[in-house]
Each structure stands twice: as structure tokens, then as C-alpha cells.
Amino acid sequence: MAAKFDLDDNGVVVIIGSGAGGGTLANELAQKGVGKIVVLEAGKHYKLEDIENDEWAMFGKISWLDKRISAGAWHHTKDFPNLPAWIVKGVGGSSVHWAGLALRFQQHDFKTRSTYGHVPGANNLDWPVSYEEMDPYYSRAEKKLGVAGAAASGMPPLPENNHYKVIAAGARAIGYKDIVRPMAINSRENDGRPGCQQIGFCMQGCKIGAKWSTLYTEIPKALATGRVELRPESMVLQIQHDKSGKVNGVLYVDKNGKKQLQKARIVCVAGNSIESPRLLLNSASSMFPNGLSNSSGQVGRNYMVHTTAAALSIHKAPVHMYRGTAIAAVVSDEAKLDTNRGFFGGYHLEGLSIGLPFAAAFIRPGGWGREISSALEMYDHMTCVWVCGEDMAMEQNGITLHKTEKDHYGLPVPVVSKSDHANDAMLRIHGLAQWRKLNEAVGAIRTVDMPPYPASHNMGTNRMSAKPRDGVVNKWGQSHDIKNLFVSDGSQFTSSSAANPTLTIVALAIRQAEYIADSMKKGMI
């Protein structure tokens, strides 16, 4: 059924990346009858049989490990010098790794500039799209993902595991009420995939496909239309353009190490928030000397990762947090808009289990001695949180190209620079203190704070803006400068919200597909 298109076919829509953004866009366009779509995916095409319940084995197998350099004031510069971000290189992209938490952004998240006013040191901006405009697309995304407990999907909530029960009890004991868990994990058989078996290891790839990932939903559905060709192990080097400035082709290295040039009618970039701006910068030409779609100078800037922290709490009796879905209870009381706490934005306290191998790696990078080992010895008594909070856009946080160092594709290595805004630091401290209180309310005897993990939520480096001078793309993810060039991933986010990004990426992709299909029909692009 899968289609095959000629490299010289200039009627092709080329989508770069097959994750939550690119994979969804490919399927949505194909379902609307767009006839020629090529998906270029840098990584390999793994199957369910390749997935193991093993943290390090899967980290080594599916992570994006091409060289990157961490820079800036965050601790990654020292502790994760070449792993600023923890994302996937493979068909399905980071939708293979995501834990499945499908939170919506809130109304004020789309209006941070007008809600917070000018925040010194930050580069906040309102989105050119509102929550009200996004609402129906969120519903469609929830239905597509089969979000457990969401009205739009009709799927029942997932059952509560031990980890959920401890966190929920602690939350209620300190007065929290907004305890949620909208998960893109089948709570029963749905869409040709089985219900969750409480395996754990959600972030190593779901072994049975109960968690939504484009790897085994959007991609095969797209291929089945006969309108889509997937080319794995195809790393894009450059987007090319004609004399008028319209993009007309994509230069990539195929699985045999050969350079190929795929002609294109439209190009959609969905390589996540490091690779997408990197590609636009690497596509600089004499006509666009600062990179494609960069008349604003904002390509690669405003990099946001969520303001995060993690902590392990040791309880008086076993919890076995690793049994069952990786995301346990999510406490959302602190995600609401409330500037009385001393910071803008809010955070979710997300119960998120990690296995013993990762607990040992992340508890205190570089640490040793009984302080560490005495905690790890209580592994089965632990609860674990990931504080996921709003990250302020700052212009100097971002992706640049290393001046001399090249990777194995011959491309300049990306330098990923991130420093806290003072607001981030305040939020992080508040979140960790509330987590400690929550656990102590149900008898925790010790809590160990952990520094942020390498970033799995990467956003903002090709942001949307109403005015071309403030950002890279318009409200449809369409380049302000080049009308047949689109950004289709989380890099188009104008703010980070406190919510995990995937549901919003999918909702934007559904919406963008409508716009692209309609514009093609009208001959506008």
C-alpha cells in the first residue's frame, strides 16, 4: 500500500520528522486526500519486538545521541555535557518515549505577555491563537489519542496504581483537590490496540502499543492510504529554495549514506526544538544569509524546556512505584494562575516513576557515598515526582551552530544554551517544598531532591507570532517569510505552559493539516 515517489516529483509535500507533530500531520493530510507525501525520518524504524523493558538498553537504542553541546548556567553543562535533551531518534520520534500525559494548556497560557505584563529578562509574547480557537482541536486530539478519562474520547480513566494512591492521599492531606491523570494510554482495547497491562516502562516505548505513539498509529494509517512514503534513516541536511525564495527541495542523506535531493511543493519541519531551528540555520543561502525564515532573528531563540525538578520520597513501607503506568497521580492545584506565590506561571506535580538504574543515575549526578546508597537501598519504598512548571521565554536561551565542530553528517554541532530566569528558580523551590509536604503528610521519612533530567520537553525555538518581527511562523505554523514552509512541532510554541507539550503539538498538527489541505486546494501554496 505504501506509496513511492520520484525524487524529481516537485508536487510532493515533504515532512521532516515522524513524531507527534510530523507523524500526525502526515496522516491528517493523507486522510484529507493530499496525494503525495514523503516523510523523512532521521532515525531507524523500530518495531514492537525491538522494545525492551530495560532503561539503559532502550536509552542506548532509541535516544538521539548525535553530538550536542550543553551550554549556559543549567547543571546540564556539567552533568550532561553532550545530552541537553532526552529525545528519540526513530520513527515515531519522541512519541515513543513520552509517558502519555495529555494535559491541555490553559487560557492564560496563550496570553502570557498580556497576562503577566512585561517581565524583566523574559521575552514573553501572546500566541496568535487563543484557547477558544484551540478547544475543538484539543477535543479531536484527545479522541485521536484515546485519552483515558477525557470526555472527547469516551475512554474510562486508568486504574490507580500504588504510586498513584500514595501521591493522591498525600495531596488530599495537604488540601489539594485537583488530582488528575489524562493519559494517552488505552484504559481498554481501542483503535486496534490493547488495553494497558500495567507493565511500567512507558518511557522506554510501550511493549504492547497501549500508549499512543505515531510509530504504530498515525504512521501505519498514513501509509495505508497509499499517499504517503516513509523514508527512515534519512537525515535532512538542508532545505533549498528557488530564485523567488519559495522552498523547492530537501537535501538529505539516505540510509546508504548517499546524498539525495527530494523536490518539494511544500516543506513541513517537525524535527523537535533543537533539530528544527538547526535545520533552518543550516539552510542559509545568499538570499537568506541568516537562515531560512529568520528575518526576525528569532530562529533558535526562546528555547524553553519547562522549569523542572525531581525528588524521591522514602516511605515507611513499600510502594513499588515502578509497577504500572509511569505517570501516577498528577496534582494540578499549583498549575492555576496565582501570582501571590512569588512567581508567574504554575506547575504540575507529576508522579513519575523511574527504575532503579535511572534513579541511581539521576539522584545526584556525580554523588557517591552512604548519602546516595542509603536512599537507593529504599528503592521499593519510594515515590517520585517530576515538577513540571512554566518556563519563561528568554531570547538568549537557544540553539546555535558550533563555529568549528561538525557531526558525522558534516553539519555544525548544535550548541544548546539554557539558563534559569529568576522566576524559574522560585517556581522550582516552591514545587519541591510542596512535594516534600505532600509526602510527609502520609508519613514519608526522607525526601531527596534531584536536579532536572535532560530535557524531554523542548519548545519555542521557531515560535508563532502575530507580527513577523516577533517570531518565525504565523498562527498556522506557516513561515512569515516563505509561504510554502511550515513548522509542525513544539518549536512553534510561543509559551511553554506548565502542561506537557504533546497534546498541544497534536492539536496544532490537526489544525495545520486543515489549513495546508485547504490552501493547496485553493492553489495558494
Next chain:
Amino acid sequence: MDKDSKKTQDESQQPEGMSRRFFLKGGSSLAAIGITTLAGAGLGTALPAEAVAPPAAGKEGYTQSFANLGSGNGETLVKMARDIFPHDKLPDQLYADAVAGYDADAESKSMIMSGLASMDAIAKKRFGKRYADVALEADRLEVLYAIEDTPFFQKIKGGLVTGLYNSKKVWPLLGYEGSSWQYGGYLDRGFNDIDWL
């Protein structure tokens, strides 16, 4: 953005063959997160969990001979491993498994040998005996504190993060059950069995 850092489109319009060696140069995944590794330790690649006999009943003793480093150095290394991540309930054998790969690691042999020699020198100066013979853990820690910023210590410690905590023999002793899909997950095996809340 720095213009000098970019190749322009005008320089590279023509598709061409690309050297295969570019694709064979991938870096170590663990180095990416600042964890040094020891060939074969943990990580399910080869050594040592399945390659050695199960732990002896008592906590003393291990099966490795450390033929290249020498048995005395092996003893120091095993004691050092325990002092870095001390778990009283783990037998020596599991610490020995975690550092056994260094005995066959020709590349780092001189670093390991000189690191161990400096540990013994400090121990002799302060306590009058070699490291492995210093009786008190607190005294041995003094030696480790003196060298904790050295590349040698960092290498051993970094290797233990996976060598010890990614060992399938260590997991059950620290309360971790590992892979579950082959047992049908935990749906019928205690995912919600908590009884003390």
C-alpha cells in the same frame, strides 16, 4: 548568528556520495550524560552478571582473580567499590562483578594502577597500612575524599553507576523487579496492592 559557521546553499547544491565513516563514528551513549563506562560492565552487553558464579552465601569473597591488575589491587578495587556505594546487604561478589572488567581493560590499566597505588600510599601515610587493610570505613573515606576529584576516582565511580545499579543480580536485593512484560505486566501482579495507606 555567525555567518562564518554556516555552509551556504550555493556551496552544496549537488547531491553526492557521503563517506560511510561519518556514520560509524557515533559516540558513547553514556558519555553523553557524563557517566563513564567500563567495557562490559552492566548494560547487558557482555560481562559480568551471567559470566560468573552466583554470589556466595556469605558477603566475603569473590571469584575473580584480577590476574592482570594483581590480586592485591583487585582487593583494593573491590573495597573501594563498596565504599563508594556501600550496601551492607550486598555480597562482595556483586561489587567484584561491577569492577571486574577493569582487569581486562588494557587502555586504562596505567590509570587504574597508579590510582590504586596512590590510594595505598595515602592510606599508609595516614593509617600505616594499605587501603584494603584499613579497618574503619570512616578512615577509608578519608582516603577517598583525598582523591575524589581525580579522573581515576571519577572513572571508577561513574562505572559503578551502571556496573552496580544496572546489574540484574543487584536489582532484587534493592527491591527492583526489572522487565515485566513477559509476565503480563503487573495488572494481575500487585500494581495496586498497597495496604498501609
